[in-house]
Amino acid sequence: KAGVTQTPRYLIKTRGQQVTLSCSPISGHRSVSWYQQTPGQGLQFLFEYFSETQRNKGNFPGRFSGRQFSNSRSEMNVSTLELGDSALYLCASSLDQGGYDEQYFGPGTRLTVT
Amino acid sequence: AQSVTQLGSHVSVSEGALVLLRCNYSSSVPPYLFWYVQYPNQGLQLLLKYTTGATLVKGINGFEAEFKKSETSFHLTKPSAHMSDAAEYFCAVSDSFDAGNMLTFGGGTRLMVKP
Numbered sequence: 716k717a718g719v720t721q722t723p724r725y726l727i728k729t730r731g732q733q734v735t736l737s738c739s740p741i742s743g744h745r746s747v748s749w750y751q752q753t754p755g756q757g758l759q760f761l762f763e764y765f766s767e768t769q770r771n772k773g774n775f776p777g778r779f780s781g782r783q784f785s786n787s788r789s790e791m792n793v794s795t796l797e798l799g800d801s802a803l804y805l806c807a808s809s810l811d812q813g814g815y816d817e818q819y820f821g822p823g824t825r826l827t828v829t
Numbered sequence: 830a831q832s833v834t835q836l837g838s839h840v841s842v843s844e845g846a847l848v849l850l851r852c853n854y855s856s857s858v859p860p861y862l863f864w865y866v867q868y869p870n871q872g873l874q875l876l877l878k879y880t881t882g883a884t885l886v887k888g889i890n891g892f893e894a895e896f897k898k899s900e901t902s903f904h905l906t907k908p909s910a911h912m913s914d915a916a917e918y919f920c921a922v923s924d925s926f927d928a929g930n931m932l933t934f935g936g937g938t939r940l941m942v943k944p
Contacts, residue, residue, distance in 0.1 A: 719872070746929070746930055748930050748931070748932075750932075750934075757934060757935075757936045757937060758919060758921075758932075758934035758937075759934075760931050760932060760933070763929050763930055763931060765929065770929040771929045771930070771931045773931075805872055805873065807873075807930070809930055811929075811930070816930070817875060817878065818875075818930055818932065819875075820865075820872035820873040820874070821872050822870075822871055822872045823871075823872050
């Protein structure tokens with residue numbers, strides 16, 4: 716079974732631009748979560764989507780948004796990029812059948828803002 | 830609010846020596862606890878997890894961890910380090926009563942293994 720895939724793997728953008736990152740979960744997984752990883756702040760939860768609805772949201776500004784499609788694929792968007800948005804963005808998917816379901820992480824998208 | 834503290838951002842051991850990576854958590858409800866490993870330029874891979882039941886949890890690659898509620902700890906150990914264990918390790922906690930998946934991570938510990 717294919718793992719979680721994220722595209723693109725690497726991205727360079729300029730301050731003020733916007734960016735869209737994509738995540739394809741493992742087949743059959745219904746929940747997709749996004750995390751930001753930086754050297755200074757570590758791993759921080761951005762948001763989670765389940766059945767096309769945002770279920771949980773971390774403490775990030777409104778410039779960070781996401782969505783989930785009917786096939787469970789998810790995208791996250793960052794508008795008006797700032798230098799501090801440079802990070803590795805990780806996506807994780809899980810079955811979410813009730814109770815605890817293991818999260819499987821993708822390889823991440825490394826975003827560099829110049 | 831939950832939080833996770835990993836003591837020691839860098840740990841160095843010799844090959845064949847005991848690996849001990851420390852993790853303490855705070856949670857107002859029974860927690861789910863996890864250890865993840867991250868190799869360079871890769872995502873996170875689950876090593877082991879504690880949800881309910883036995884407090885000594887065995888994971889992949891010879892790692893294990895013990896949930897100690899009285900000490901609010903979930904330290905990761907491996908009896909004998911291998912060069913391939915060099916990586917960054919993250920302890921994480923999830924709220925067992927919360928709907929959904931939201932992990933709170935510790936700051937990570939980079940494990941270096943000397944030959």
